[in-house]
Amino acid sequence: MTINSPITPEQIRKSADMLKQTRPAYKYLIDFYEEMFVIQEESKSELDLDPIIIGQEQIKLKIDKGISLINPDQFVIDVNHAKKLLIKICSIAGQKLPHLLDASQNISAGLSNNSFNAETLFNALLKNDPKALNKIAQTINVNEDALIFFAFEAIAPSIQACSSQLSYYLKSDSEAKPSQEQVPWKKGTCPVCGNIPQMGILNQDGEKYLVCSLCLHRWKTSRMGCSLCQNREKDKQQYFFNEEEKEYRVALCDNCKKYIKIVDLRELVRAFYPPLEQLCSIHLDMQASEQGYQGLVQNKI
Numbered sequence: 562m563t564i565n566s567p568i569t570p571e572q573i574r575k576s577a578d579m580l581k582q583t584r585p586a587y588k589y590l591i592d593f594y595e596e597m598f599v600i601q602e603e604s605k606s607e608l609d610l611d612p613i614i615i616g617q618e619q620i621k622l623k624i625d626k627g628i629s630l631i632n633p634d635q636f637v638i639d640v641n642h643a644k645k646l647l648i649k650i651c652s653i654a655g656q657k658l659p660h661l662l663d664a665s666q667n668i669s670a671g672l673s674n675n676s677f678n679a680e681t682l683f684n685a686l687l688k689n690d691p692k693a694l695n696k697i698a699q700t701i702n703v704n705e706d707a708l709i710f711f712a713f714e715a716i717a718p719s720i721q722a723c724s725s726q727l728s729y730y731l732k733s734d735s736e737a738k739p740s741q742e743q744v745p746w747k748k749g750t751c752p753v754c755g756n757i758p759q760m761g762i763l764n765q766d767g768e769k770y771l772v773c774s775l776c777l778h779r780w781k782t783s784r785m786g787c788s789l790c791q792n793r794e795k796d797k798q799q800y801f802f803n804e805e806e807k808e809y810r811v812a813l814c815d816n817c818k819k820y821i822k823i824v825d826l827r828e829l830v831r832a833f834y835p836p837l838e839q840l841c842s843i844h845l846d847m848q849a850s851e852q853g854y855q856g857l858v859q860n861k862i
């Protein structure tokens with residue numbers, strides 16, 4: 562598969578099944594996430610989103626200056642779609658994750674009796690407005706982290722659809738030259754939305770890409786050195802990997818003391834779905850953090 566191959570719900574299920582076999586410790590989490598990932602992907606066909614239009618001159622300027630195309634609060638959300646998805650995700654969590662039963666029920670009840678406005682919640686998330694989020698969490702008596710988790714998963718399909726629409730702007734220069742499809746981006750943050758990466762990928766040719774933790778955009782980056790702080794001193798960069806998981810390696814940087822997990826698609830025997838790989842490699846986060854390195858993205862629930 563190529564770096565940007567779309568994934569089908571059947572492929573997600575197959576990859577999830579394989580991971581449940583090889584990493585039984587994750588079965589409990591996969592049982593929930595698999596259902597959520599599948600409805601997120603399936604629901605994308607129902608999205609109704611206006612495209613985000615950016616003028617050619619502005620795009621050129623942004624790319625030249627290394628500025629992301631938009632800020633996260635400029636993503637367009639299909640509120641009705643996200644609201645329906647939020648209720649479905651809460652229902653799955655209620656069945657699969659007993660520790661989130663109360664939270665999921667309170668969010669669903671709050672939505673149906675209009676205790677809070679879904680659009681206000683989604684905007685507060687995108688604007689990173691802790692005060693507004695805290696107010697909603699208190700109103701419906703839900704832990705704020707749980708509320709943020711559910712709401713983010715509900716708007717994820719809208720965000721990813723906007724991102725894939727916007728990513729065409731980044732390819733516009735190179736359409737005539739497919740071999741130069743993506744020019745390496747010099748920054749360690751997403752060229753679409755400016756967020757940090759959640760993981761790295763090595764494609765079939767050994768080229769390195771990063772995957773955005775918010776919009777899942779994948780961008781090409783330099784193979785050498787730290788993807789995060791751009792340090793290139795060889796003695797400051799190291800890796801570790803586990804013999805039985807050849808598809809993963811963890812890049813450690815002694816300059817910024819951060820690490821990033823990298824999936825080598827040449828060694829991967831299942832369809833690649835970044836959120837699933839992120840979930841089923843928490844043991845690597847633990848190993849890296851035991852060695853004193855800091856992750857970029859906090860793991861979910």
Ligand SMILES: [Zn+2]
Pocket residue numbers: 724751752753754755756773774775776777778
């Ligand atoms: Zn992004």
Ligand SMILES: [Zn+2]
Pocket residue numbers: 787788789790791792814815816817818819
């Ligand atoms: Zn670094």
